[in-house]
Amino acid sequence: MYSDLLHALPEVFGLTNFFAVIIGVVAGIVVGAMPGLSATMAISVLVPFTFGLEPLVALGLMAGIYNGAMYGGAIPAVLLRIPGTPAAVATTFDGYPMAQKGQGGFALQVAVVSSSIGGIASAFALMLLAPPLSKVTLLFGPSEVFWVAVFGLASIIFLLGGNPIKGLISACFGVFVSVIGSDPIYGNDRFTFGQLELLDGINMVILLVGLYALPPVIDLLETPLKTDGIGKSQLGTEPIWKTLPRMKHFWKTWLRSSFIGIWIGILPGAGGSMAAFMSYNEARRASKNPEAWGEGEPEGVAAAETANNADTASALIPALTLGIPGTAVAAVMLGGLLVHGLQPGPMLFRDNPDIVFGFMWQFLFGAILLVLLGGSLATNSFARLLNLPRPLLGSIIIVLMLIGVYSIHGRMFDVYMMLGFGAVGWVMDKLKFPLPPVVLGLILGGFAEENLRLALRIGRGDWMVLFSNVTSLVIVALTVAVIVGPILKKKFARPKTQDAT
Template sequence: MFDGLIQGLALILTVQSIVMLVLGVMVGLSFGAIPGLGGTTAIALFIPLTYGMNPQDAMALAGGIMGAVSFGGSVTAILLNTPGTAPSAATCFDGYPLAQQGKAGMAIGAAGMASSVGGIFGVLILVAVVPVAKSLVLAFGPAEFFMLALVGLSSIAASTGGMFLRGLISAAAGLMLAFVGYDAVSGGERFTLGFDYLWDGIPLVPTLIGLFAIAEMIKLSIEGGTVVRTKEFGTRIVGVGEGVMAVLRDWPTVLRCSALGTFIGAVPGVGGTVASFLSYSMTMQISKHPERFGQGEIQGVIGPEAANNAKDGGALIPTLAFGIPGSAEMAVFLGLLVLHGLDPGPMLLIEHEGVMFSLIVALTISCIVATIVGLAITRWLSLITLVNVHILVPAVVSVSLVGAYALNSKIEDVVMAAVAGILGYQMIKFQFPRVTLVIALVLGDLAERSFHQTMQIADNDWSIFVRRPISLILLLLVFVAMGVPLLRHAWARRKAVPVQGREA
């Protein structure tokens, strides 16, 4: 493993790779800062650029993007109360009040530092898992994959963002879409409406480009104006050092939230938004001064930021070791691996150790470089959010559609992105969460396939799911994931009753 690390370092320490890494950081910061765009779109758009590259340069570019996106998103969240990416939304709660108090520099400094530490924490966990990857890989058979998919699906309840029924409806639609295509078990076509295009199911990347980027642009163009509605832009950035120090002083929060972020990142289908929001509420619950949160408490920035970057290392564990994406961003990243002949899945870490370590090294360096570059160019980067939507929207829409086309040179993909964009806008308008649809779309095929395999292997004996220890643990996690929101709901109601009594 140590050899692999050295090999990875050697591969990445070439002029070309470093240029790609820095380019990735720049792209990540910009895409992170633009609402609607994010790591998913950035990697999707830059996949075609990597056609002529060798795998380690492509990994340097991807690692740079992944490490930088969340910080880019947080900068606009702090400065403008506009989260550039969904996971950065939790940073708004206390980051923006800090900016309003003239402490934007402190908030950005803390966010940058917490991102770096969190990111490196996540990567360290990933590296720690690599040596046992083989036994880990062999411990996960079809029964465990089915349970993993179930864990991801059951976490949908936590991702509905308060819109419980709408979240479930979106998820159900996502599951139905996941069943489109050629069914390996029965050997028949399902719901393809006679289109060969749909043989392998609904393609993920064009769908994601539509649901997120295009939908957001439709929304912006209907609303008009600029992305930023406030006139308070131009706050001078001071107190960066103070923010950095705040992170160093508050290391328990950083470590706690990094650990939580890594773990949640590693569970397929949960994603960064849940990680940063859970970190925010955990930090608030543990704090001695919960009343300060929302008023500009620096801890409220540190917690979600650490989790937000730690999740990348975590999300790479199932992606690299099992070929199961831990998030939408990872799903697109899988496409990049495939393009470079790196077979995503169980043998990847063993067979392409050097290239994989160059990704790990790139991700680590990227977290640090992103923070440094980000702190240096923050003001200029944020100018993009002042561009009038009449200029911004056509540019982003064409880039997105070209991205959808470039992936497989199929015009059908562009149509798919456009259809998904209209669907996505309607979902925003009627407040249906898009995240749950994507989770279900990603996990539906896995759940179905591995369930069939398990049943064939076990001769339809359901007890296989509780006889295998890892499968049993995952099953218990499913119960926890489904039970906790119910318990919390009941608890909240019990607390609410006396209040009502007093009022009466």
């Protein structure tokens, strides 16, 4: 198999194939950086178009876009507090405070270096460990996946913000939105009120654009200022090689977050946002000064951005070997493979080694190119966009939001739904309801329910089926240790501190 890997290499360096990766990375950064446009949308628009392209050109474009967009999403997350892609939500936590402190440039450099490292780690996992890692995926049946989702949902506790009541309202709202659509088992409608457009559930991108992009646009128009507060001078961009030494001590975070990202990627369904949230939480837990997190800690940006790129290539491991994509973007990419007659499965590696392994190389080169293309070039040009007069910037984002949401399924219904979420999001923003629990609730709520109910059917209604195997028990133990443990510790520690004050 490793000889196949090397055999595929010359093909990748073919002029058009390599050029496709470059174009893809640049396009990905742009798409990710535009509030309203997402990687999912970009690749779904691209898939029918790639029908007429050579497989490696098409796949190179997609690999490049995926890698580029996962970093590109960080740019508006840092500069405007609008995550450009769902996976960049956790990047706003520390990225935006950094920009407000005048370290926006450094935040973006941390983001691009971390993204690249995560992407490289993930590409290596895909190239070298795909078959054994797909065996790991097989261990996860419905009951195990249910517990993984519970683990993710429990970690919402860390995202509640200062006001637990509001945080929990956000979480319940997110989970409720996730169950709208057809019932996962019976297929009957739930809360769709006869709208066929709602049957497949509410797409993550629609909710995200509404909640995260619309309120800042309203803010841009609300304040009668001519230009934005973040000027060129305040961005504080230095050449990237000068800032690299300041990132050296992130190596532990890079390592941990890469591992988390790869691991979440190979589990079907959970996806980039969960990887970023989890790795952010873990990095904060391991940090010596957790209080500084959320106030502009560069390591927070590093954790989120490493993880959301580390699940790109690894999400393709279950997609290529088993046909079950690890993230929403990988799901769309799977369509791009099918268009070229590349059926997922063990035969794929035997029948089309040059294409499959070439695709893996393209992921690796995409991740490496990210630093070169995203480093100074993209960062500087996008930061300059923010110097546009605020009303103009606002109106352009409005157009992008409409295009981004419309293009996912090609229907106006989604645009209206996005505006509805936008109104809700604006109120939530003003009343300080935290938004991350909504996102995590939407991703994991329906996912947890579906797997719980599948597990119950397998166990024929016996709830003990959830505890009947080792993998499940390990995840339950992990959930208790990582989430319940620290909370109990805090509870027991509290009386002492109260005595002291």
